[in-house]
Amino acid sequence: MPKSRMKPHAACAAFAQPVYLRIVTRSVRRQQWQQEATATAVKVSTTTPFIAGPLLTSAMELGVTSCKPRSFVGEGGALDLTLQSMPGAGAYSLSAWQDHILSPRDMHDDDERIVITARSVDEGARVLIMVALWIFSGRPTGLKFKELLQEQFASPRPTVDGTIRDPIALFGLHVSIGPGVWKGPRNEVVARALKIALADGHYWTEREAYMTLRLHPSRTPIPHRSCALKATGLLLLLHFLFIGAPLPASPFLHSTLFNGRQTASKFDLAFLAHFISADSLSLAEDSIEYQYLLNIPEVDPGMIAPHRSRQEHDGVCLSIISFLTLGTVDIEHHPDFLALSDGFNACVEAFGGQERPHHTLEWFATPCRELIIASYDRKISGPADILSHLDFTQTNPADDVWGENTEIVVLITQFITHYLSEPGNPADPNRVFHALMDEDSDPADTLLRPKLFLSVLTGSTLLPIKPTWKIKCLITHDWSQEYPTIDADGQEDYGPDVTISFRSCFKTFSITNNARLRWLLMKEDPKPGSDTEFGSYIHGQLLASREEYTSS
Structure with missing residues (x-):
C-alpha cells in the first residue's frame, strides 16, 4: 500500500473565541489608595487546534492595557470581575483565566502572599490543605505552623513562607516544586488539593458524575466538620479562579454557593441543557423512569395534575435534577453547606473589614448564569x-x-x-x-x-x-x-x-x-x-x- 498522501483534515482547525474581563480594584488598605481606582481591560483569546474538552486549551494569547499599573488584589482590596461576551462570540469561555488572574507578579510588594516549596505536586497539595485548615481552625494545638509541618512531613520538609493570617494571602499563592520552579505548578497543586479534599467520603459523594456534599444527619454544627468544609470551600474558590473550571464539583452546588438555593432551583431548561442531556428532561409522563425519579426527591405524584402544563413538567424535572446533584431540596440551611459557603466567601471578609456581601456573586458582580455556563458548558462545538x-x-x-x-x-x-x-x-x-x-x-x-x-x-x-x-x-x-x-x-x-x-x-x-x-x-x-x-x-x-x- 502506498504511503499516506493526506494531511489531517482542515475542519480540525483552531477554535478561537475572545473573552473580555473587566477588572476594577478598590483598595482600603491605605488612605491614598482609597481615592484611586484602577481600571484594566484584559482581552484573552484562546486557540485550541485540538480541544481536549471544552475547558482545556493548548495555546493562549494575553493582551493587557492599563491606565495606571497597580496590584490586582491585596489585603484590604476588593476585586470586581465583570465577564462580558463579545457579540457573536457564542458561548462563554473561562479557560483563559488560567495563570492570568491574581498572579503573584501582579501583586503589590507589600501584599501578603503565601509561597509553598515542596518536593512534589502531591506534597504541595497536602501542604495547601494544611494552610487552608490552619486559617479556619483557630490554632487549637497551640503549635506554630512550621512546627506543625515538622510533625507532619519527613525531612527534607516542605516550607511555607508568608504570614498565614487570612484567606486573601492564598490569592497570591506561589508554588515551587522540586529543585527549581516547575512551570505552572500552582494550578496543579490547587487542582490536586481539591481532588484530595473531595475524595473524603465523610463529606462528599458523587451524584450524576459530579461531587456534592454528603450532609450529616445532625443539624447541629460539628467543629471538625465545619473546619474541613470551610477549608474545602476556600479550595473550591481558588480552583475556580486559578483554573477557570470548577469541576468536579456540581454546577448546581456552585450555583447555590454563588447566589443561593432560591435562584439555583429556578434554572431554565436552556441553562440546564449545557450540563445535562435533554433525554433526562423529556421523560414521558407515564414512563416507569419518570415515576421512579419522582420518588427519589420525595415528590408526591398525587400533588401533580394528571395533565400538567409544560411549566409544571419542567418544574418537576428541575426538582429531580437538583436533588440528584445537590442531594436534598433543603441544602442551603444545613450547617455543612453553611460551613462550605463560609469558606467559599471568606475572602470577602478579608477585605479590610468591609461589610461582607451575602454571596460571592455580589463580589464578582458577574451574572451567575453566565459564569456557571462558561465553566461547565458541555455542548459540543465541533468535531x-x-x-x-x-x-x-x-x-x-x-x-x-x-x-x-x-x-x-x-x-x-x-x-x-x-x-x-x-x-x-x-x-x-x-x-x-x-x-x-x-x-x-x-x-x-x-x-x-x-x-x-x-x-x-x-x-x-x-x-x-x-x-x-x-x-x-x-x-x-x-x-x-x-x-x-x-x-x-x-x-x-x-x-x-x-x-x-x-x-x-x-x-x-x-x-x-x-x-x-x-x-x-x-x-x-x-x-x-x-x-x-x-x-x-x-x-x-x-x-x-x-x-x-x-x-x-
Whole structure:
C-alpha cells in the first residue's frame, strides 16, 4: 500500500473565541489608595487546534492595557470581575483565566502572599490543605505552623513562607516544586488539593458524575466538620479562579454557593441543557423512569395534575435534577453547606473589614448564569471536541504480514476525521440507511455527525463530564490472502463488506481491516465538500446502532 498522501483534515482547525474581563480594584488598605481606582481591560483569546474538552486549551494569547499599573488584589482590596461576551462570540469561555488572574507578579510588594516549596505536586497539595485548615481552625494545638509541618512531613520538609493570617494571602499563592520552579505548578497543586479534599467520603459523594456534599444527619454544627468544609470551600474558590473550571464539583452546588438555593432551583431548561442531556428532561409522563425519579426527591405524584402544563413538567424535572446533584431540596440551611459557603466567601471578609456581601456573586458582580455556563458548558462545538478523545488501538499489531499496520491506522484516522468534519448526512444512497435518517435534518448542519457519533457511543449528545474521557477504536487486521480474486465477469472481488461495529453507550467501536477496507482507503482521497464510501459505511452503522438501542 502506498504511503499516506493526506494531511489531517482542515475542519480540525483552531477554535478561537475572545473573552473580555473587566477588572476594577478598590483598595482600603491605605488612605491614598482609597481615592484611586484602577481600571484594566484584559482581552484573552484562546486557540485550541485540538480541544481536549471544552475547558482545556493548548495555546493562549494575553493582551493587557492599563491606565495606571497597580496590584490586582491585596489585603484590604476588593476585586470586581465583570465577564462580558463579545457579540457573536457564542458561548462563554473561562479557560483563559488560567495563570492570568491574581498572579503573584501582579501583586503589590507589600501584599501578603503565601509561597509553598515542596518536593512534589502531591506534597504541595497536602501542604495547601494544611494552610487552608490552619486559617479556619483557630490554632487549637497551640503549635506554630512550621512546627506543625515538622510533625507532619519527613525531612527534607516542605516550607511555607508568608504570614498565614487570612484567606486573601492564598490569592497570591506561589508554588515551587522540586529543585527549581516547575512551570505552572500552582494550578496543579490547587487542582490536586481539591481532588484530595473531595475524595473524603465523610463529606462528599458523587451524584450524576459530579461531587456534592454528603450532609450529616445532625443539624447541629460539628467543629471538625465545619473546619474541613470551610477549608474545602476556600479550595473550591481558588480552583475556580486559578483554573477557570470548577469541576468536579456540581454546577448546581456552585450555583447555590454563588447566589443561593432560591435562584439555583429556578434554572431554565436552556441553562440546564449545557450540563445535562435533554433525554433526562423529556421523560414521558407515564414512563416507569419518570415515576421512579419522582420518588427519589420525595415528590408526591398525587400533588401533580394528571395533565400538567409544560411549566409544571419542567418544574418537576428541575426538582429531580437538583436533588440528584445537590442531594436534598433543603441544602442551603444545613450547617455543612453553611460551613462550605463560609469558606467559599471568606475572602470577602478579608477585605479590610468591609461589610461582607451575602454571596460571592455580589463580589464578582458577574451574572451567575453566565459564569456557571462558561465553566461547565458541555455542548459540543465541533468535531475537534471528539477527535482529541479518540484512542486507536490495534488488537493484533504483531500480525503484520505486509508491514502496513501503521499506515492503515493513519488512513483510518484521516477518514474518520474527514467523516466527522463534513456537514449533514452523506449523499451516497447505497450505503446510508435512509429510513433511519431524521427527516428534518439540515444538510448544512456541521454538528449532525459529531452529535450522532457521540450519542451512540456515550448515550448523550453532551460531552462527558470527566476531561480525560476516551472513545476507543479497536482495529483488527485481517491479512487473509484469499482476496482480492477475479470473479466470473473478470472483475476484481475484494471480499466481504467493511465491518464496523459500535457498542452503544460503551465508548467503544471496532473496525476490521480486511481487503475491501484496504481497497477503499487506497482508492479514495477524502476532500472537503465530498463524502467517502468509508464515511458512508460509518454513518449507516451509526444510524443502525442508534435505532437498535433506542427501540430496545
